[in-house]
Amino acid sequence: MFQSVFVIKGGKGMITKKQLIKELRKNVQEMYAIEIEDATEQELFFSLGTTIKGIYNKNWQKTWNNYLAEEQKQVYYFSIEFLPGKLLKSNLLNLGILEVVRESLAEFSVDLEDLAAVEKDMALGNGGLGRLASCFMDAIASSGLPGNGNGIRYDYGLFKQQFVDGYQVELPDEWLRNGNVWEIRRDSKAVNVHFGGDVYMQPKSNGKLGVVAENETILRAVPYDTGMVGFENGIVNTMRLWSVEIPSSEEGKYRSIEERRVFEDLTAVLYPDDSNARGRLIRLAQEYFFVSAGIQSIIRYFKKLNHPWHVLSEKVAIHINDTHPALCIPELMRILMDEYEVSWEQAWDLTSKVMSYTNHTIMAEALEKWPTYLMKRSLPRMYQIIKEIDRRYVVSMSGIHDAALIERTRIIQGEDIHMANLAIIGSHSTNGVAKLHSDLLKAVVLHDFYTIYPERFNNKTNGIAQRRWLQLSNEPLSRVLDETIGKSWRHEPADLKLLMNYQNDPIVLEKLAKAKQQKKEELAKYIQETTGIIVNPTAIFDVQIKRLHAYKRQLLNLLHILKLYFEIKENPQASIYPRVFIFGAKAAPSYAYAKSIIKVINEVANLVNHDQTIGDKLKIVFLPNYNVSLAEKIIPAADVSEQISLASKEASGTSNMKLMLNGAITIATLDGANVEIRDAVGDENIYIFGLTEAEVYAYYENKNYSAREVYETNPIVHRVLNAFVDGSIPNIEREGQEIVDSLLLYNDEYFLLRDFDAYCEAQARLNQAYQDATHWQKCSLINIANAGTFSADKTVKQYAEDIWQIEPLFAHTHQGR
CATH class of the missing domain: 3.40.50.2000 (Glycogen Phosphorylase B;)
Incomplete structure (x- = not known):
C-alpha cells in the first residue's frame, strides 16, 4: 500500500495536533476575526473545512501536474447525478487524519460529530445512480486512477422530504445557503454553450462546407471543482460540476426577470417535472448543457498535449453513466467536425473509440427518448448530427441484417430519438451492473443490439465505497x-x-x-x-x-x-x-x-x-x-x-x-x-x-x-x-x-x-x-x-482494465509505506 508524501510532517508522517490547531486557529482568525474558543459550530466547520482543503490542495495540484506531465490517459465520468453526501469525515479518513482532528477538537471541548452535523448533504442525485457515481469517484481516486467526474451543480439538491398528515411534502433543499467549503470556482475555465437558433451549412473560402448558426441562445457554463481525495495515497482527482450564467455579452438580450429566470433555472433542480413542455425543455437543455461544457473542457485539455487527433482515444476515455449524457456522442462529433475540420469518418472512429456506456435499467419504459421536434428546435446541430448518425447506421447495416432488426435498433424511430440506441451505436462498450442484469440485457432488453455487437457487451457488477x-x-x-x-x-x-x-x-x-x-x-x-x-x-x-x-x-x-x-x-x-x-x-x-x-x-x-x-x-x-x-x-x-x-x-x-x-x-x-x-x-x-x-x-x-x-x-x-x-x-x-x-x-x-x-x-x-x-x-x-x-475499488479497476484502458500513476506522487 501507499502513503502520501504531501502531508505536513509530524508524528508518523501525519499532521500533528499542534500543527492542526495552529492552522485552524489561523483560519478562524482570518475568516471570522475571532478565536477558536469564541467560534460557533458553523464557523468552526467552515474554518476546519478550509484547513483540510489547504492540506489536500497541494496534492490536488501535484496530481494534476503529474497527469499532465506523464500525458496520462484519463477517464471522464459523465453523470447527471452525483450523491456524495457529506465530505468532512470522508476527507479526514482518506487523508489519514481523522483521529488527529477528533483529538484536536476535543481540546476545545468540541465534538467532531457536532461539526459534521453542520455540513449539508451534497444531495445532487435521486438514489442509486448518483450514489454509485460518488462511490466510483472515491474508488477511482483511492485506486490511484486518473479519473474525473462531470455533472451539474444544482442550486437545490433533491427535495427535502417532510410528512404532513402522512403525506409526502417536498421542500427545497437549499444546500448552498451557507456556501460549499469544498468547491473551487474556476472562472477561467468557463465555456459557452449554444442552444436553439437556425443552423445551416454553406461553403467556406477553402471550399469545404462550414456550419453557420444564427439567432442562438448562448449560456455560460462555469465549473466548480471539488477534490476527490484518495485513501491514504496522495491522489486527489476532480469532480467538476457546471453552473449556468448569462454571458456578459448576452446580458442585453434578457432584460426582464422572467426571461433571465428561464435560463438561470437550467441548473436549479435535478429532474425538473417533465410532465409539461417547459419541464421537458429544461431537462433536455440540462443534459446538453453539462455534456457540451464537459466535452469542450476535455478537448481543451487534449489540445494542450499538442498531439494529432488520431491519438485522442489513447489519452481520453468518456463514460456515459445511463443515457442522460448520451449527447456526448454527437457533441464530440460536432466539435471535431465543426471546430477542427476533422472528417466525418475520422470523427466517428475517434468518438466510438472514446465513448463507453453503462445501462442502468431493465425496464424498457425507463430507456430515455426525446421527441424529434424538441431536439430539432432546442439543439438543431445535435439533431442534424444524430440524424446523420442514424442514416449512416441504417446504410451500414443494410444487406448484413434484416430490415426489421435495423428498424428496431435505429436511433430515430417515428417521432422519437432513442438515446440508449445512440449510446450503444456510438460507443465501443455497453455494460450492465450485475450479472443477471447484463444477461437480461443480452437476452431480452437489448437482444437486437447484442446480435449486432456481441463484442461490445460486458458486465461490471456495481460496488460500494x-x-x-x-x-x-x-x-x-x-x-x-x-x-x-x-x-x-x-x-x-x-x-x-x-x-x-x-x-x-x-x-x-x-x-x-x-x-x-x-x-x-x-x-x-x-x-x-x-x-x-x-x-x-x-x-x-x-x-x-x-x-x-x-x-x-x-x-x-x-x-x-x-x-x-x-x-x-x-x-x-x-x-x-x-x-x-x-x-x-x-x-x-x-x-x-x-x-x-x-x-x-x-x-x-x-x-x-x-x-x-x-x-x-x-x-x-x-x-x-x-x-x-x-x-x-x-x-x-x-x-x-x-x-x-x-x-x-x-x-x-x-x-x-x-x-x-x-x-x-x-x-x-x-x-x-x-x-x-x-x-x-x-x-x-x-x-x-x-x-x-x-x-x-x-x-x-x-x-x-x-x-x-x-x-x-x-x-x-x-x-x-x-x-x-x-x-x-x-x-x-x-x-x-x-x-x-x-x-x-x-x-x-x-x-x-x-x-x-x-x-x-x-x-x-x-x-x-x-x-x-x-x-x-x-x-x-x-x-x-x-x-x-x-467493493467499488474492485469494480473501477475492472472498468479501468476492460473498458477505459487507464492505469494508476503512483511513481511521482507516492512513496512505499
Missing part, C-alpha cells in the same frame, strides 16, 4: 475487525474474508453482536428524537431503504406487516419476535402512486404504533428525508435487509451491499446483485423467496396470471387487502382504493400477491432464526466476511 459504509459509518464494527483480523481490510476489502476463520469463535461473535447493539441503540435514540416513536433496541430491526417505486415493492413489505398485525390482534401470544420495520424512501414529486404508498405506510404506522394491545411486538418507523447521512445511521443498525423487488426489475441495487457489509441478513428475490450475494454467502445465510426472472417472463409470455384469483382463494391476502378499503386503516379512503385497484383491477403488475405467501414463509423462517443468537451472529459474520467482493 466500503470506507464510507463501514469505516466511517460503523466505527464499532470497524474496531472489532481491526482487533480480530488486523487492519489490512481497510486497504484491501477482500481481506474481510479473513473473518471466516472466526465464524465459530464465541468471543468474536459476541463482539460483533455488541457492536451491532450499540448502533441499534444509537438509531433508537435518533428515532425517538426525530419522530417521538419509542422502539425496543433488542427487537429485530428490519430495514427497507431505497427510492419509493412500485417495482421495489415496499407495498409487499407492508402487506406482510399487516398480516403480522392481524395475527397479534387475534392471538397476543403469537410466536412473533419483537420487530421494528424501518422505511426510508422518497417518491418522485410527480409519481402519485408512490406517494399514495407513503401515505398508507404512515397511516398503518400510526395505527400499529398507537395500539397498546400490540406493545413492543410491532413498530413501524418511516424516517423522513432519506439521504446519505440518514443511511449512515440506519445501515449499521439493521438486522434484516429487505431486497424484495420483482425478479428481473432491479438492475443491481447497492443498499443490499451496504447492509450486507454491516452484518444485516438479506431477505431477497433473485434479482439484481442479490443473485451474486447469494452465491457469495451461500443459501443458508440469505433468505431467498419468490418468482425467478424466468418465471416472471413466462407469465408475460403466457398471460396467465390472475391476481383476483389469488385474492379470492387466499384468505390471508383477502383479509389484508380488504383492510385497505373497509376502514380498518383510518384516513386512506382514496389511497387504499387506489392500491387495491392496482392489484386487482389492473392485475398486480409487479406480482406482489403471487409472491406474498413465499415472502411470508421466508419471514417466518427469519423470525425463528433470529431467536438462535449464535446462529444469527454466525450468519452475520459470514455476510460481513464475504462483502469485500462488492
